[in-house]
Amino acid sequence: MVKFTVTKKDPVTSARTGKLETKHGVFETPVFMPVGTNATVKGLWQEQLKELGARIILGNAFHLYLKPGLEVIRSFGGLHSFMNWNNSILTDSGGFQVFSLKDKKVLDEGVLFKSPIDGSKIMMTPELSMEIQMTLGSDIAMAFDECVAPELDRTYAQESVERTTRWAEKCLAYHDRSQALFGIVQGAFYKDLREKSAREITAMDFDGFAVGGLSVGEPFEVTRDILEFTTKLLPEDKPRYLMGIGTPDMIIMAVENGIDMFDCVLPTRMGRHGTALTWSGKINLKAARHKFSKEPIDPECNCKVCRSYSKGYIYHLFSRDELLGKMMLSYHNVHFLLDFTDRLRNAIREERFLEFKELCTRKQLIKNDTGVNVSEG
Amino acid sequence: MVKFTVTKKDPVTSARTGKLETKHGVFETPVFMPVGTNATVKGLWQEQLKELGARIILGNAFHLYLKPGLEVIRSFGGLHSFMNWNNSILTDSGGFQVFSLKDKKVLDEGVLFKSPIDGSKIMMTPELSMEIQMTLGSDIAMAFDECVAPELDRTYAQESVERTTRWAEKCLAYHDRSQALFGIVQGAFYKDLREKSAREITAMDFDGFAVGGLSVGEPFEVTRDILEFTTKLLPEDKPRYLMGIGTPDMIIMAVENGIDMFDCVLPTRMGRHGTALTWSGKINLKAARHKFSKEPIDPECNCKVCRSYSKGYIYHLFSRDELLGKMMLSYHNVHFLLDFTDRLRNAIREERFLEFKELCTRKQLIKNDTGVNVSEG
Numbered sequence: 058m059v060k061f062t063v064t065k066k067d068p069v070t071s072a073r074t075g076k077l078e079t080k081h082g083v084f085e086t087p088v089f090m091p092v093g094t095n096a097t098v099k100g101l102w103q104e105q106l107k108e109l110g111a112r113i114i115l116g117n118a119f120h121l122y123l124k125p126g127l128e129v130i131r132s133f134g135g136l137h138s139f140m141n142w143n144n145s146i147l148t149d150s151g152g153f154q155v156f157s158l159k160d161k162k163v164l165d166e167g168v169l170f171k172s173p174i175d176g177s178k179i180m181m182t183p184e185l186s187m188e189i190q191m192t193l194g195s196d197i198a199m200a201f202d203e204c205v206a207p208e209l210d211r212t213y214a215q216e217s218v219e220r221t222t223r224w225a226e227k228c229l230a231y232h233d234r235s236q237a238l239f240g241i242v243q244g245a246f247y248k249d250l251r252e253k254s255a256r257e258i259t260a261m262d263f264d265g266f267a268v269g270g271l272s273v274g275e276p277f278e279v280t281r282d283i284l285e286f287t288t289k290l291l292p293e294d295k296p297r298y299l300m301g302i303g304t305p306d307m308i309i310m311a312v313e314n315g316i317d318m319f320d321c322v323l324p325t326r327m328g329r330h331g332t333a334l335t336w337s338g339k340i341n342l343k344a345a346r347h348k349f350s351k352e353p354i355d356p357e358c359n360c361k362v363c364r365s366y367s368k369g370y371i372y373h374l375f376s377r378d379e380l381l382g383k384m385m386l387s388y389h390n391v392h393f394l395l396d397f398t399d400r401l402r403n404a405i406r407e408e409r410f411l412e413f414k415e416l417c418t419r420k421q422l423i424k425n426d427t428g429v430n431v432s433e434g
Numbered sequence: 435m436v437k438f439t440v441t442k443k444d445p446v447t448s449a450r451t452g453k454l455e456t457k458h459g460v461f462e463t464p465v466f467m468p469v470g471t472n473a474t475v476k477g478l479w480q481e482q483l484k485e486l487g488a489r490i491i492l493g494n495a496f497h498l499y500l501k502p503g504l505e506v507i508r509s510f511g512g513l514h515s516f517m518n519w520n521n522s523i524l525t526d527s528g529g530f531q532v533f534s535l536k537d538k539k540v541l542d543e544g545v546l547f548k549s550p551i552d553g554s555k556i557m558m559t560p561e562l563s564m565e566i567q568m569t570l571g572s573d574i575a576m577a578f579d580e581c582v583a584p585e586l587d588r589t590y591a592q593e594s595v596e597r598t599t600r601w602a603e604k605c606l607a608y609h610d611r612s613q614a615l616f617g618i619v620q621g622a623f624y625k626d627l628r629e630k631s632a633r634e635i636t637a638m639d640f641d642g643f644a645v646g647g648l649s650v651g652e653p654f655e656v657t658r659d660i661l662e663f664t665t666k667l668l669p670e671d672k673p674r675y676l677m678g679i680g681t682p683d684m685i686i687m688a689v690e691n692g693i694d695m696f697d698c699v700l701p702t703r704m705g706r707h708g709t710a711l712t713w714s715g716k717i718n719l720k721a722a723r724h725k726f727s728k729e730p731i732d733p734e735c736n737c738k739v740c741r742s743y744s745k746g747y748i749y750h751l752f753s754r755d756e757l758l759g760k761m762m763l764s765y766h767n768v769h770f771l772l773d774f775t776d777r778l779r780n781a782i783r784e785e786r787f788l789e790f791k792e793l794c795t796r797k798q799l800i801k802n803d804t805g806v807n808v809s810e811g
């Protein structure tokens with residue numbers, strides 16, 4: 058259900074470009090996927106996402122199962138028509154969200170938890186996750202995996218890898234392949250467990266592979282080490298997805314290690330809270346120093362916010378808690394990451410990936426601070 | 435600083451169409467002016483206002499004086515360039531806002547009040563109001579008037595009319611005529627006071643006239659009676675503005691009595707709270723009955739929300755408190771009122787104003803419920 062072709066390999070690193078074809082179009086990788094948890098990328102119109110060049114966005118099986126619920130989605134004929142989005146959609150399996158809940162019970166058949174909406178008991182199973190994602194009708198579905206909390210020990214991590222493999226088998230058995238299905242490699246920070254998980258998951262008939270359980274609070278060096286180790290165990294000819302990252306430093310690092318896809322809520326979340334991503338680092342637009350500034354957020358950005366509005370005006374909007382401030386920064390930030398990924402792709406294509414990385418380091422976009430894997434709660 | 439031409443008069447009622455030319459363009463009247471209290475029409479991009487056909491919006495002298503303040507506005511060269519809006523702007527004088535404050539002291543030279551932002555004492559005078567509006571550089575400024583609370587007695591209302599006249603003289607004396615300046619007729623619900631105020635205010639060299647102090651909670655019949663009485667006292671060849679109204683029934687009534695301009699925060703405020711204005715009355719998009727609806731908000735509306743999104747989707751956005759729900763309903767509601775005013779203008783032009791009124795009555799857009807004059811707080 059997806060067709061993936063590697064179009065260029067960096068001669069030095071594992072960075073690569075590719076083409077990914079789904080039922081809803083073809084796009085190039087590496088690709089940044091804005092997150093639309095509740096069938097909306099927060100603060101942006103769908104037509105603005107198109108205008109920004111977003112070719113694939115994320116939907117969330119867990120949140121959409123709770124609201125509006127499968128009955129509504131089914132009656133609308135899927136998520137694309139429900140939200141009026143005819144480019145591609147990837148849905149996550151709900152694993153990360155379920156495992157982020159405090160009050161839950163992990164059983165062999167699935168995870169028992171209380172609905173954060175009405176407190177009712179819900180049992181999320183591999184089968185239910187597949188059912189939800191098939192109903193959503195996304196282009197790419199994700200297997201239901203266990204994302205282990207970083208504080209849990211090796212014994213638990215090993216059991217969890219085994220469970221994730223069993224669940225992956227159940228997902229494949231239940232899934233009707235009306236959409237692509239990606240497997241997820243787990244294994245916490247243990248290389249032997251990563252190897253075991255990668256061997257077991259990649260042996261199955263998945264259309265692509267994600268590296269899960271990273272960027273959950275561990276130091277940057279650990280993320281890099283485990284990612285580098287893990288991606289080498291993934292097949293070359295299938296797309297590779299690193300879940301929940303979206304800062305320039307993490308993107309560069311991920312792409313350097315052969316990652317093709319990534320997603321993050323940060324651009325819109327930071328935007329709503331007054332922070333802009335720019336080619337010279339982050340800017341807090343709530344800071345009074347911008348009050349008189351007639352400059353755009355980022356002189357290197359050509360988005361419609363930077364072309365027509367000043368930092369002073371946006372500072373004012375935030376000082377009055379006006380919606381338009383949140384809307385403009387969300388727009389700019391998503392533009393920044395899509396533009397960043399465009400330039401990154403061009404660099405790989407033109408065999409100057411390391412030069413691009415070096416440029417980002419000079420511009421202090423790469424600070425090796427840990428991006429934390431964040432999910433819209 | 436404005437040029438006004440009456441282009442058509444309804445043969446039966448006082449309804450009329452006109453052309454109003456400002457420094458920033460020409461537009462037709464009757465005109466609905468969306469309200470941009472804090473230098474933003476809440477929830478809408480400036481480019482969306484243009485796309486919607488808004489030719490003139492409101493700014494608020496009181497709010498903009500408090501934030502961002504005159505120093506900022508001055509350094510940006512005025513409100514147009516501060517907010518990147520190159521169509522027309524009308525600013526209100528701050529009168530309505532100052533008189534809406536609980537803790538204030540009305541003196542002959544102005545009104546003493548505490549800043550709602552930092553509690554500091556501020557004295558708003560006719561001269562300061564002119565200074566603010568000249569700095570904002572709006573196309574049309576309003577004289578600083580006293581808007582009497584409806585519970586105050588006749589003696590107070592009379593004093594207030596006299597004060598409003600003295601303040602109008604002070605406004606004219608201070609104002610540099612770099613922008614048009616409209617006078618405001620007061621007089622509460624006393625016809626003789628309305629007559630006195632109209633006689634005194636229209637005797638002065640204003641570019642247009644507003645009817646103030648109406649739609650402050652009184653019954654619809656009283657509004658209509660006083661408005662009908664007052665507009666007949668205004669010169670034919672100058673634009674007439676009824677402040678703070680924006681529901682179909684009030685607009686029809688105002689235009690029937692010769693009003694050319696009106697503004698209201700209701701379309702965006704109601705939009706943020708989940709209510710849509712439609713050609714079949716108001717709809718509450720938070721109501722669960724819309725959950726499965728694939729219908730647009732209003733089948734008679736051709737705005738981009740109604741063309742592409744369902745009530746079910748918008749219900750979902752409100753159920754998750756998503757920004758996009760507020761954004762979409764604000765957009766649709768402003769579109770509705772601009773479209774309503776377009777159709778109203780065409781009806782006058784084609785000598786079928788009463789037919790249009792009758793149509794609105796049949797569609798239950800006219801219910802004679804009192805529109806309350808609301809200001810963004």
Ligand SMILES: [Zn+2]
Pocket residue numbers: 354355358359360361362363364389392
């Ligand atoms: Zn920008």
Ligand SMILES: [Zn+2]
Pocket residue numbers: 731732735736737738739740741766769
């Ligand atoms: Zn509409």
